[in-house]
Amino acid sequence: MKEIFKSIGNSLKHLESLHAVFSKPDNYELKDKSFTYEIYKENDKELKVLFKKIDIYSELYGEDSRQMILADLYEYILLGRGYYSLKNTEQKESFIAAMLHLVNILMCYEAITVSDKLRIKVLEELSKKIPSIKNEAKYNSLLKFKGKIGIPDSEADSELNKYFDKMLPKTAGGLWHELLVYIFLLRNNIGYIIPLLLTQRFIGLEKNIVPPDFLIITHDKNIYGIEVGIKKEIQSGSFALQTNIPTATLDTINSRNSDRCPACSKWIQFCPYVIKSYADFSKEINNIQIRCIDECSLYSKTEILNGVCKYTKYSRNRAATKEYTHHDYADGYHYHYCCVLEGVTSEMKRKIIEAQDTTAIKTHFPYYSGLEELM
Numbered sequence: 001m002k003e004i005f006k007s008i009g010n011s012l013k014h015l016e017s018l019h020a021v022f023s024k025p026d027n028y029e030l031k032d033k034s035f036t037y038e039i040y041k042e043n044d045k046e047l048k049v050l051f052k053k054i055d056i057y058s059e060l061y062g063e064d065s066r067q068m069i070l071a072d073l074y075e076y077i078l079l080g081r082g083y084y085s086l087k088n089t090e091q092k093e094s095f096i097a098a099m100l101h102l103v104n105i106l107m108c109y110e111a112i113t114v115s116d117k118l119r120i121k122v123l124e125e126l127s128k129k130i131p132s133i134k135n136e137a138k139y140n141s142l143l144k145f146k147g148k149i150g151i152p153d154s155e156a157d158s159e160l161n162k163y164f165d166k167m168l169p170k171t172a173g174g175l176w177h178e179l180l181v182y183i184f185l186l187r188n189n190i191g192y193i194i195p196l197l198l199t200q201r202f203i204g205l206e207k208n209i210v211p212p213d214f215l216i217i218t219h220d221k222n223i224y225g226i227e228v229g230i231k232k233e234i235q236s237g238s239f240a241l242q243t244n245i246p247t248a249t250l251d252t253i254n255s256r257n258s259d260r261c262p263a264c265s266k267w268i269q270f271c272p273y274v275i276k277s278y279a280d281f282s283k284e285i286n287n288i289q290i291r292c293i294d295e296c297s298l299y300s301k302t303e304i305l306n307g308v309c310k311y312t313k314y315s316r317n318r319a320a321t322k323e324y325t326h327h328d329y330a331d332g333y334h335y336h337y338c339c340v341l342e343g344v345t346s347e348m349k350r351k352i353i354e355a356q357d358t359t360a361i362k363t364h365f366p367y368y369s370g371l372e373e374l375m
Helices: 002-022 036-053 066-085 089-113 116-129 130-136 141-143 158-165 174-187 233-243 272-278 302-303 337-343 347-353
Strands: 191-195 214-218 223-228 247-250 289-291 361-364
Touching: 002 036, 002 066, 066 089, 066 174, 089 116, 089 174, 089 272, 116 141, 130 158, 130 272, 141 158, 174 191, 174 214, 174 223, 214 289, 223 233, 272 361, 337 347
Parallel strands: 223 247
Antiparallel strands: 191 214, 214 223, 289 361
16 A cells, blocks of 8 residues: 555656746746746646635545545546556456455554544544644544544544544445445446546536446446445436436445444454455356355364454354354344454353354355346
8 A cells, every 4th residue: 555655646746846847937948937937827826816716625635525535536546547457357356356455454444433542543643744634623522532433333422423534535335335336347247337436527517417436338238327325316316317327226235345343343354265256257156155164265164163264254143942142142243253252251152163153154255236137
């Protein structure tokens, strides 16, 4: 990630260097000082006034929409520029693997919802790099806050929760679902993908249209809109009516791509086996659920059962005849398996391990419902 940020920084430094040179009259030859320099200075002055008039600066970095801007930067890196590197199958496979690893990193960032120490370190680092952030009204309140924040069982008030959200790029899966849908569409070879994530308005002189997140041109030359996330039916319906392009919404809530462990309140990431398999186009995926004990080739059966893998999920309903399900975590929710082993008694832990419960110990491939007809 550091190299990515360095490359983006170099692009900004390059543009800054051009501006710095052309802004100084001493850099011009005498005959050009009264010509090119004056033209540059005049247009730069007008740009400053007009950019302020349309408030373009807050669209590039500002408290109100910062989480959207940060997400846009990732999407520019990956879907605005990164896709140019996808020249062959091998590179597409590497791209899919990279996206899954990035999603894992984005999930890691959200550990600051429950970790006071990490949250304080992030805020302190931000204030060093961007001193003005300390002047924001809620900054000190967030710095001093202790407890869960930005999640359903948050201990913060609504205003502090909203401010916290502005510290990360589109929290609670907003960004990573968009990235995952892109590779889901690519992996399933539905057609040609047109990301509209950075073009959330089709601008006309008098009217604007809000498009979906993606357009798909199928192999049989049909066009469909793809909207990430349910509860956007009115927006999708309006786009379809105005453009005659059918639009489908993808269910992110029940996708199994965003299971938050109820025990530790952290997201459960994609395991190395999932990433390796999903990025292998020769591997046909017929079932999104993986029985880790039987299918995983990266950890031994004993390692999985003993919770060595930090990615393994556990989901089980209590069964009257199965003593190894008689514990608080047998409630149908998806947990980190290692959190379950840590949370039960030593005797129950022994029973769970000995049971070798292939039904409960699992993980999942990326999948979104809503495109079954196209697939």
